[in-house]
Amino acid sequence: MRRFAMTAAALMAACFTLSATAQVxxxxxxxxxxxxxxxxxGKDNENGARLAIDxxxxxxxxxxxxxVTxxxxxxxxxxxxxxxxxVAQKLVDSGVVAVVGPYNSGxxxxxxxxxNTGNVPMLPVASNPALTKQGFRNIFRIGASDEQLGGTMGQFAAKTLKAKTAAVIDDRTAYGQGVAEQFTKVAKANGIxxxxxxxxxxxxxDFLGILTNIKSKNPDVIFFGGYAAQGAPMAKQMRQRGLRAKLLGGDGICSADMGKVxxxxxxxVYCAQGGIALEKTAAGREFLEKYKAAYNIDTQVYAVSYYDGVKLLADAMVKAGTTTDKAKLTAQLAKxxxxxxxxxxxxDEYGDLKGAPTTVYTIKNGLPVPYGQ
Structure with a gap:
C-alpha cells in the first residue's frame, strides 16, 4: 500500500507539471x-503569414x-x-483570435x-479608404491606402514622367474605383x-475596344485601377494597338504575376506598392531569401506585410498578456x-497605418524593381 501511495503521488505531480507547461x-x-x-x-499572402508562424x-x-503554439x-x-x-462568419464562429486579410477591398x-460584431481584430491590406471610415475600432490596415497609392502615382505621372494628359480605366471593384479616384484627384491637382x-x-x-477609343485621344499615360489578371493582358493589347502611353497602376498590378503574364x-508598366523597397534593407533582403528558400518562388506584393502582421499580433499578445481577450488585444494593437x-x-484613430511608405516600381525581367534601380 505504501508503494502504491508513492506512485499515485508521483503521477499527480507529473500531471500538475504537464498542465503547468501545456501549450496554448x-x-x-x-x-x-x-x-x-x-x-x-492570395497564396503569396498566405505564405507570408505561414512563414511568420513557423x-x-x-x-x-x-x-x-x-x-503559445x-x-x-x-x-x-x-x-x-x-x-x-x-468566411468571416466561419472564422468568428471557430474562435480565431484575429484575422489577417482580407486582400480585396470589395x-x-x-x-x-x-x-466587428464578433470583436475580432482584422489586419487587412485592402486599401479603399471607406474600410477604415466606418467607425469600427477592430480594423488595423497593414498596407497603404488608396489615397497613398493612387496619390503617389498621380505625383509620379506629373513630376517624373512629365505627363500632361491621362486616360483612366477602372474595373468597378471597390479597390479599382478607389485607387483610380485618388490618382485622378492628385493628377488633376498636379496639372494633368x-x-x-x-x-x-x-x-x-479583352480591352481592344476600350484601347481603340483611348488611342484616338493619344494620352501620355493610362492609369488602370484593378489587378494583374486584367492589367497584364491590357499591357499586351496596348502594344498590339500601338499606344505610346505608359500603363500606371497601384499595388494590384505590381506583382511578379504581372511580369510573367x-x-x-x-x-x-509603372506601379506603386505600399512599404519600402525590400531590396534596399538588410532585413528586406533576408526576408526575400527566406521566402524563396521556403517556397521556391518569388514574392508577389504583400507577403511581407502578412509576415509582419502575424508577428505584430504576437507582439501585441505578449504586451497585452492575453491570447483570448480580444478587447485587450484590440486596445494593444491601437497603441x-x-x-x-x-x-x-x-x-491613427481610424486604424490606418501612420506614414505608410510607398515605392514606385517598374517591371524588369518579369519582376517588380524599384524605379531608378
Missing part, C-alpha cells in the same frame, strides 16, 4: 482569394507564463464579397461588419488633364509601435 494553441484566421485569377496574390513556433513565444486557418474567399462574409468592407475615363470588369480580358509588354521588415506599424 492560438489560431489566426486568413481570408484571401486562393483560387481564381487572383490566387497568386518562425514564431520555432522561437517559442510565452504569453502570461504560457507557451500558433496555427493559421486559411480560407478561400474567392475575391467574392458574399463568400468573404461567409471583400473586406462587408466582411469587416462581421468581424484627364481626357478619357473608361470602365471594365474584374473578369475581363505580360512578358515584354510589362516594360511599359503598437512595432518595427517590422516592411516598416514600422503604428495606427
Amino acid at each position: 494553441v492560438v489560431t489566426i484566421g486568413h481570408s484571401a482569394p486562393l483560387t481564381g485569377p487572383q490566387a497568386p496574390n 518562425e514564431l513556433n520555432k522561437a517559442g513565444v510565452t504569453v502570461a507564463g504560457q507557451k 500558433f496555427k493559421l486557418d486559411s480560407e478561400d474567399d474567392q475575391a467574392d464579397p458574399k463568400i468573404g462574409v461567409q 471583400v473586406a468592407i462587408p466582411a469587416s461588419r462581421v468581424y 488633364q484627364i481626357i478619357d475615363q473608361e470602365f471594365t470588369s474584374s473578369s475581363a480580358t 505580360a512578358g515584354d509588354a510589362a516594360s511599359i 503598437e509601435n512595432y518595427k517590422g521588415v516592411a516598416g514600422t506599424y503604428s495606427f
Whole structure:
C-alpha cells in the first residue's frame, strides 16, 4: 500500500507539471482569394503569414507564463464579397483570435461588419479608404491606402514622367474605383488633364475596344485601377494597338504575376506598392531569401506585410498578456509601435497605418524593381 501511495503521488505531480507547461494553441484566421485569377496574390499572402508562424513556433513565444503554439486557418474567399462574409462568419464562429486579410477591398468592407460584431481584430491590406471610415475600432490596415497609392502615382505621372494628359480605366471593384479616384484627384491637382475615363470588369480580358477609343485621344499615360489578371493582358493589347502611353497602376498590378503574364509588354508598366523597397534593407533582403528558400518562388506584393502582421499580433499578445481577450488585444494593437521588415506599424484613430511608405516600381525581367534601380 505504501508503494502504491508513492506512485499515485508521483503521477499527480507529473500531471500538475504537464498542465503547468501545456501549450496554448492560438489560431489566426486568413481570408484571401486562393483560387481564381487572383490566387497568386492570395497564396503569396498566405505564405507570408505561414512563414511568420513557423518562425514564431520555432522561437517559442510565452504569453502570461504560457507557451503559445500558433496555427493559421486559411480560407478561400474567392475575391467574392458574399463568400468573404461567409468566411468571416466561419472564422468568428471557430474562435480565431484575429484575422489577417482580407486582400480585396470589395471583400473586406462587408466582411469587416462581421468581424466587428464578433470583436475580432482584422489586419487587412485592402486599401479603399471607406474600410477604415466606418467607425469600427477592430480594423488595423497593414498596407497603404488608396489615397497613398493612387496619390503617389498621380505625383509620379506629373513630376517624373512629365505627363500632361491621362486616360483612366477602372474595373468597378471597390479597390479599382478607389485607387483610380485618388490618382485622378492628385493628377488633376498636379496639372494633368484627364481626357478619357473608361470602365471594365474584374473578369475581363479583352480591352481592344476600350484601347481603340483611348488611342484616338493619344494620352501620355493610362492609369488602370484593378489587378494583374486584367492589367497584364491590357499591357499586351496596348502594344498590339500601338499606344505610346505608359500603363500606371497601384499595388494590384505590381506583382511578379504581372511580369510573367505580360512578358515584354510589362516594360511599359509603372506601379506603386505600399512599404519600402525590400531590396534596399538588410532585413528586406533576408526576408526575400527566406521566402524563396521556403517556397521556391518569388514574392508577389504583400507577403511581407502578412509576415509582419502575424508577428505584430504576437507582439501585441505578449504586451497585452492575453491570447483570448480580444478587447485587450484590440486596445494593444491601437497603441503598437512595432518595427517590422516592411516598416514600422503604428495606427491613427481610424486604424490606418501612420506614414505608410510607398515605392514606385517598374517591371524588369518579369519582376517588380524599384524605379531608378
